[in-house]
Amino acid sequence: MITPRATYRLQLNKDFTFADALALVPYLEELGVSHAYLSPILKARAGSTHGYDTVDHTQLNPELGTMAEFRALADALHQRGMGVLLDFVPNHVGVGGSENPIWLDLLKHGQASRYAEWFDVDWSAGRPGATGKVLVPFLGSTYAEALAAGQIRLKSDGEDGFAVWVYDNDKLPVRPEDAAALVEQYGSADAAVTAHTGHEGDFASWGALDRLIASQHWRLVHFGAGGDEMNYRRFFVNSELAGIRIDRDEVFEHAHRLVFELIAEVLVDGLRIDHIDGLLDPKRYLEQLRARSPRPIWLLIEKILAPHEQLRPDWPVDGTTGYEAGAELIRLVTRAEAEPALTAAYADFVGEVTEPDQEEYRTKLRVMDNELAAELESLAKRFAALAWSVPETRDLTELQMRRVLRETVAHLSVYRTYADGEGVSSRDRREIGRALALARRTQPQVQPIAFDFVERVLCGTLEGGYDPEALRLARGRFQQYSGPVMAKGLEDTTLYRYNRLVSLNDVGAHPDRFSLSIAAFHDSNRRRLVTHPSCMIATSTHDTKRGEDVRAFIAAIADEPELWGEAVNRWRQRLSPAADAVHPNDLYLLFQLLVGGWPVGDVGDEFAQRLKDAMMKSVREARERSDWGVNNTGYEEQVFGLIDALLGDARFLEDFHPVRERIQAVGRRKALVQAALKLTIPGVPDIYRGGEDWEQSFVDPDNRRPVDFARLKERLASPEKNRDEKIVLTRTLLRLRCRLPEVFSAGSYEPIDAGEDIIAFRRSHGDKSVVVIADLSRGHSTMLPQLADLPTAFGSTGGPVWVLASA
Incomplete structure (x- = not known):
């Protein structure tokens, strides 16, 4: 196995094939990454832009190219000491169409x-x-x-x-x-x-x-x-x-046969396992994957951790795909003292605001009563059948089971628990106990015996003549159900409703967590170094709702809360009456997207349509004024009309741009700090296609639009013209990782006390070390030049970040 140093995510489809990726290999080498991180390559539905709808595990996707072309890509990477990380989907397959x-x-x-x-x-x-x-x-x-x-x-x-x-x-x-x-x-x-x-x-x-x-x-x-x-x-x-039973041996063998052949042929060096929480028994699957893999591989899982949750220590993986690290980075650069002012500004603009935890509770109930109602009914039937199988619990009803399960899932603070053949962990018992305690409080009219029964099933304490297999499946199906409810309730609804500062609203984050202290950030990095030093660190992915630099620019609003509060109210008045037809909450989101998403370079003709598409998806995901099932196209057209109006309103733009430029100036510094820290803290950094430069994508499919790699190559080839740009910082630090690989893969992590608003740490291995110093203040700190005069200085990235290396 090639030890991972840094990855570069590529989104493959019929318009970006194995051959296109092969042509990019010299650029990736020059940039300094070690692995090409490929989206799923097995045969997907025709025209798939993402590859997660696998229809045949036994062949490569012909739209991406042939086996010979894939081998050529892998060989080109290996000849340069690089490797391939492959995205693999064990949970589901694409159905419908005619190809599966x-x-x-x-x-x-x-x-x-x-x-x-x-x-x-x-x-x-x-x-x-x-x-x-x-x-x-x-x-x-x-x-x-x-x-x-x-x-x-x-x-x-x-x-x-x-x-x-x-x-x-x-x-x-x-x-x-x-x-x-x-x-x-x-x-x-x-x-x-x-x-x-x-x-x-x-x-x-x-x-x-x-x-x-x-x-x-x-x-x-x-x-x-x-x-x-x-x-x-x-x-x-x-x-x-449609979900598949990957826990069955014959399904496992069928789904992994080709992938294992690619690993055995040394064409694939690692796997990223998609949606691990969808599986009946994630731990057993991962153990089986490790045991059956023809050779050792780098193994990552897509696992969304709650803010208080840690990755299971007994899972045989190298780490997650890094959503939690991205959430920490954006909170680190968000000013804590601005929270009261921005909370007040948001409430003043939109009116009554539901707190995020209550919004999450409501939206989880909403999704269980609508899109996931059938699955809840099936789960209730399964629990009821289990109860009816012995006299002691035969009086329990299916309706009681539905009410208890619905309320328990709504109060669960993690995506799922992981009871398996080895039992239930103390951590899972605490999560289940907390959720059931809240459920009992909100549903006092339900008989306590119903809650007791569900608790004993979920905590593995149910005794009597119950069928062990029926008990195992009831608990397993509950665990497979809670994840989708959390995903659709929190990720895909609440995060589009609570718009106080949408840089905080992304996968792996929770909108009520406003900021992160320097001390907490250090603690997290030290913990990762001990537990999962090869965990991926990601700031943009195909799943993120806004590109990393959109988030950094929006986070800069917290540096100018008074300016922002006055501006949004002024803009609403200037854009009347078009703005009056748009709900204040959607308008508040639109203003943030304008500030964060306004391109650093040329705006281009496509910006208006990109903004409209992002707002349409946001409004439909919020499920308040439109929906995916029942589209309120009349309201959506009013939003689109406002976008056209404001982009064509010279008076509005004359007021907007000075505010945007002031906020984006601060945001650019935050973006550079975010990028530099991602590339130097413990873990393996991932660059999402084009993210070495300013990454200002909106939600998918905007983040899958074509990347102008020719332009990136030109910019990378002329660092003197782009001295203060993100692409130069990224290449500089990736090349430093190439020069000092042990420092970053196995080096220590030592926090340095550099005063308020300065984050500093040292990575050391043997006689080699790297010191990283980042300025989190509103303006350049007077301490940075002093710190940068260290006699061990090798060089620096400049701007708000100094990286000093000695060897």
Whole structure:
């Protein structure tokens, strides 16, 4: 295994292939990274821009290139002493479409499919007379409307019989016995298709097809029915990503066969495991992965830790993908004393504000009552069936189970707990105990025995004649359910509702944690060095809601709270009446995005559309004035109209730009501090595609738009022209990591007391050391020149950061 030094994340798709990545290798070497960190490369749905919708684990994605092209990329990296980190998805696969053979076999054969146990399908769920079917919520209209419109059609599937196609996109195979009967009745495939084809606009003419569909192993419905009647485990609320049983040995072997071949061939040096919390037993999976890997690899997991939570010490991993480090860095550069003023300014602008913890509680209840309602019902049925299996708890009801489980999940402060075959940890018992205590308080009308039963199940203290397997699965399904609720409630709703300072609202963070002290930052770094020194350190990812420099610029608002408070009120008045049509909370967010996202370089023609797309997603995720399921396009158009109005209003821009420039000037210093610390604290820093320069992306898919690598190469080739720019700082520190690898991979971490608003530390290994000094004050500290005169000084990055090396 090549010891990781720094990674560079690349988003592969049909427009950026293995060949494109190969052409970039010399640039990555010059920049100073050690690993190309690739988004998923296994075959995904056609046109996928992210690769997380794997449809075939046995082959590479043909849209990315051939095996020979992948080998050429890996070989080019290895020839330069570099390696490959691969993003891998064990939790789910892409379904729908026509490309996943395992999913199609499930639909065709139902419970008789050889893959029936590979998916988490609740075959007992469904309406009376409709059990034993897989729900397929892929329609954009009602079933009757789609059928009458001719959007659902029978087609011949050649030797495989027949299939029903929806929108000429989603393939739904017909049962073999029905296919045989059609051939027997009509003699040929063409005749059978003709007999089942009606006239557009005439529902009755499609009766034969309707009757054929009714007998299948699947049930086709409008996408809105998924939240209420879904009967297979999904990735969060995405019905086109179905969970798989990676805990089953045959599924594990199938899913990892090609990846293990790539590892054995020394084409892949490490894995980043996506969504570890979706698995039934994460620890067992990781142990199995370590044991089955053909050779040692660098192993990271995507794990979102609560602010008070630490990565499990008994998991055989090198660390997380670093969301928590990114959250700490942005809070470190956010001025603590500004919290009261900004809290007051926010409330003054928007009116009554719900505190983040209460907002999180409400939104988690909301998602359980809507998008994840079917999963909650299934969980309640499972707990009720367990209770009914012995006389002592037979009086408990399914409704009681639903109420207790719903309230407990809503109060859980971590994404999930990890009870397994080895028992329940004391930490998990505390989390469960706290959540249940709050649930008992908010639901006093529920019988205590119901809470007692759930607590004993979750804490592993239930005794009696209960089926151990049923008990294990009930606890496991609870743990798999709480993560999606937290993700959709906190990440994808609360973080779009509480807009006090949105630089603090990102994956792995909590908006009520305003700042981080220098002492706490030192403590975290020392702890990481001891527990997971090869953990990834990330400030921008494909999941972050705003690029790292957008966040740094917005964080600078805390340095100018009075200026900000006066400006936003003045801007609202100037933009009336267009601004009056937009809710104050959305308007407050828009003003922050303008300040943080206004490009450092050329604005470009696309900025207005990027801003509109970001606001549309934000409004829909907040689920207050629009939604993904039911779009309030009228309100969204009012937001878009305001964006057009303000960008075209010379008087507004004349007022806006001086404020923006003042805040961004401070923000640029914060961004440089953030980047420098990421590259020098314990851990392996990751550069998100283009993030070596100013990274001002909004939420995805904006952060997957093409990167102008030609421009980056030019800038990197002329450091004298970009002396104070982020790209020069990044390259300088990455090259320093190349020159002194042991200092950063195994060196000590020693805090240096440099006074208030100065963070300083030393990394040492043998006779080599690096001193890092960063100025967190509003202006340049008078102490920095004195500290920079140390006789061991090798060089510095300049600006608000000094890095002094001795060797």
